[in-house]
Amino acid sequence: MANKSVILRIKRQPNPAAKAHWEEFELAYKPNMNVTSCLMEIAANPVTREGKATTPITYDSNCLEEVCGSCAMLINGRARMACSALIDHLEQPIRLEPFSKFPIVRDLATDRSVIFENLKAVKAWVPVDGTYDLGPGPRMTQEEQEGAYPLSRCISCTCCMEACPQFNEETGFVGAATISQVRLFNTHPTGKALKRERLAALMGDGGIQECGYAQNCVEVCPKDIPLTKAIAEVGGEVMKQAFVDLFRR
Amino acid sequence: MASAASSTTAPAISHKIKEGVAPLRAGQGISFFLRRLHSLTGIIPVGAFLFEHILISNSTAISGPAAYARQVTFLGSLPLVFFLELFFIWLPIAFHGLYGLYIWYRGDGNVAEYPWTGNWMYTLQRWTGGIAFAYIVWHVWTMRFAGIDLHAYPSASFGKVQEEVFQPALFIFYVVGLIAASWHFSYGIWLFFAKWGIITAQRAQKRFLVFCLLFFFLLTGVGLASLAAFRSRPQQPIEPGMAAKVTQSAESR
Numbered sequence: 020m021a022n023k024s025v026i027l028r029i030k031r032q033p034n035p036a037a038k039a040h041w042e043e044f045e046l047a048y049k050p051n052m053n054v055t056s057c058l059m060e061i062a063a064n065p066v067t068r069e070g071k072a073t074t075p076i077t078y079d080s081n082c083l084e085e086v087c088g089s090c091a092m093l094i095n096g097r098a099r100m101a102c103s104a105l106i107d108h109l110e111q112p113i114r115l116e117p118f119s120k121f122p123i124v125r126d127l128a129t130d131r132s133v134i135f136e137n138l139k140a141v142k143a144w145v146p147v148d149g150t151y152d153l154g155p156g157p158r159m160t161q162e163e164q165e166g167a168y169p170l171s172r173c174i175s176c177t178c179c180m181e182a183c184p185q186f187n188e189e190t191g192f193v194g195a196a197t198i199s200q201v202r203l204f205n206t207h208p209t210g211k212a213l214k215r216e217r218l219a220a221l222m223g224d225g226g227i228q229e230c231g232y233a234q235n236c237v238e239v240c241p242k243d244i245p246l247t248k249a250i251a252e253v254g255g256e257v258m259k260q261a262f263v264d265l266f267r268r
Numbered sequence: 269m270a271s272a273a274s275s276t277t278a279p280a281i282s283h284k285i286k287e288g289v290a291p292l293r294a295g296q297g298i299s300f301f302l303r304r305l306h307s308l309t310g311i312i313p314v315g316a317f318l319f320e321h322i323l324i325s326n327s328t329a330i331s332g333p334a335a336y337a338r339q340v341t342f343l344g345s346l347p348l349v350f351f352l353e354l355f356f357i358w359l360p361i362a363f364h365g366l367y368g369l370y371i372w373y374r375g376d377g378n379v380a381e382y383p384w385t386g387n388w389m390y391t392l393q394r395w396t397g398g399i400a401f402a403y404i405v406w407h408v409w410t411m412r413f414a415g416i417d418l419h420a421y422p423s424a425s426f427g428k429v430q431e432e433v434f435q436p437a438l439f440i441f442y443v444v445g446l447i448a449a450s451w452h453f454s455y456g457i458w459l460f461f462a463k464w465g466i467i468t469a470q471r472a473q474k475r476f477l478v479f480c481l482l483f484f485f486l487l488t489g490v491g492l493a494s495l496a497a498f499r500s501r502p503q504q505p506i507e508p509g510m511a512a513k514v515t516q517s518a519e520s521r
Contacts, residue, residue: 122286123286133291136291136292137292140294141294180289182382185376187375187376188287188288188289190289190374191293193292221292223292223293223294224292224296224297224299224300225299229303231375231390232459232463233389233390234386234387235382251463251465253465254462254465255465255468256465261304
């Protein structure tokens with residue numbers, strides 16, 4: 020029990036142009052460890068399993084409680100959050116890799132800014148802007164709130180995009196997260212002012228049509244967002260909007 | 269967008285630096301139209317034709333050569349039959365098949381990393397589509413364009429099919445093609461209802477999946493029964509003169 024150790028195999032790359040290589044680390048086991056806490060321990064003492072001094076691992080993290088979306092990486096080949104990946108539940112040696120579909124910054128840190136470009140492209144916000152108090156907004160029914168809340172939990176971690184077979188450089192697919200945010204803001208009583216623009220944006224290349232319904236998104240989502248339901252609902256709305264645009268605009 | 273270009277002093281580039289996936293191109297392109305047309309053609313007319321072909325027309329083979337010849341005669345006598353074939357069968361299948369191969373080429377299947385049901389279905393839909401398309405191209409060529417013309421000699425139909433299904437390798441190809449096309453269509457119906465926003469909730473989608481599975485067994489079952497019917501009877505002649513006569517006598521069997 021006392022001598023139990025944790026072994027991590029980490030894919031490293033000092034800069035975007037360099038070739039990737041693997042390094043192995045061994046840490047003393049402690050109860051309730053998670054992947055982020057392991058990376059912190061390595062940073063405190065960056066020595067590989069063979070005893071070779073190395074640099075601390077670069078990775079993104081912030082909240083350490085699965086609400087900020089920073090620390091997404093491939094853990095044993097699957098897209099998930101490092102902070103909520105408990106060592107007790109992982110098969111060893113634990114394999115850590117950066118996301119495969121985003122430009123690598125260094126080690127486990129990737130540039131996932133494409134999701135923000137996508138959220139901007141669909142205007143994923145409530146358009147209230149002005150210099151004076153607009154007063155209280157329209158009320159939402161309990162039922163509407165219960166439908167919207169799960170969607171509002173999205174942390175933009177991009178796990179759904181990494182795991183999606185359709186999300187790649189060939190398709191330029193927008194990904195499940197952005198589509199679910201269209202659903203969220205289109206049901207918001209003030210947000211729906213931009214409904215048509217959002218639906219029209221999803222008809223562009225890389226839009227909702229690229230979804231192949233492999234449903235990995237809903238499986239990997241750390242926040243249990245009903246992504247496939249959102250995609251189906253938005254798919255229907257986009258289709259209706261396409262007909263309206265065709266005949267009435 | 270922060271690009272992959274690094275600020276460090278020109279490192280030796282040993283591989284292609286990943287550009288990353290492009291953001292949504294709102295308002296650009298016609299891929300939405302093409303992809304939805306692909307989805308629609310899979311149901312109507314391609315799927316509708318498969319329904320007719322297996323459940324209505326080919327199943328008449330179970331009743332024997334005469335019934336089969338009557339059905340082929342009826343289909344061949346439809347007005348402007350060449351244009352019906354062209355616009356409701358060949359062109360839609362060509363578009364659905366070729367655009368489908370393009371969709372397959374652009375996706376990156378990942379069942380090894382994410383071995384879940386939906387992901388297996390995604391991969392299976394591509395393989396069954398590819399197999400069915402290859403089978404259909406061959407099947408249309410040998411049945412419609414090569415050998416005896418069945419529009420002119422409908423009574424030779426039963427024998428012409430028998431010539432193929434009596435060869436073990438071709439019989440296996442028939443069975444594989446049948447199963448692939450039936451699966452592709454059945455799961456395609458499920459996909460259509462999901463993608464067009466008709467059935468959205470996960471529980472309802474699961475129920476509908478059972479329905480689609482039953483439909484697959486119906487298509488495959490009737491298709492196999494029809495194939496068995498061709499193999500269970502002696503080879504019918506396919507020479508233009510002979511065929512008409514033998515079919516008459518077969519009716520009394």
